[in-house]
Amino acid sequence: MLHAGRPFVVDADGQPMSGPLVVIDPGRKHAFRDRRDHVLIAYIEPASAIGARLRNRHAHPVDHTESHPVQDIIGALRPDNWSRADEIVRKMVALVCELPSGVPMSLWRHPVIDAALHRLPASTGEGLVDVDVLAAEVGIPSDRLAQLFDAEVCMPVKSYMAWLRLVVATENLAVGASRAAAASVAGFVTEAALSDAFHAMFGMSVEQAVQLGNWLAP
DSSP, rough: EEOOOOOEEEEEEEEEOOOOOOOOOOOOOOOOOOOOOSEOOOOOOOTTTHHEEEEEEEGSSOOOOOOOHHHHHHHTTOOSSSSHHHHHOOOOOHHHHOOOSSSOOOOOOOOOHHHHHHHHGGGGSSSSSHHHHHHHHHHHHHHHHHHHHHHHHHSSSSHHHHHHHHHHHHHHHHOOOOHHHHHTTTOOSSHHHHHHHHHHHHSHHHHHHHHHOOOBOO
């Protein structure tokens, strides 16, 4: 989480978590103490490569007693598309994990991964994705697909699919679909299943997420 101004995130004991860059580990109770008009929150899949790096950051503790102004962290970048949002997240992670500046960005992917990513949105209404079927469709063994997916998308296929189903449901709600319709098109058996999955991942209702701001274009 990246924000400007005085600390506004507190832990379960009400103690402020210093910023402007705050890392909240999975399952850690926290709260926002007051309002911020400009906050960037990045939800990182714990099973992803970046998630693993953040979980292991305590092995090499970094002294963050000196605050970094937001401008120093992301410069003039604004998350107005996916690529820029990804770049901002990488800059934030680089600072927290004390990586070299200028984290490399690569937008090239293996053609098989592109083929898989193009097929996955059509599978959201079917619930859990069958990795063996997906691998057969793109023409490689399932273990090789899993390996490539981990390396280039930075998370397992099933974790990506769980995320994608929530995105599909939220996008449908954002354009006026009912909760029941949004749940159905995203492959959730019931509205309650959608609500539970969304709250488990983001700690808020899907309606609250719809109202947060603009959805980024690819």
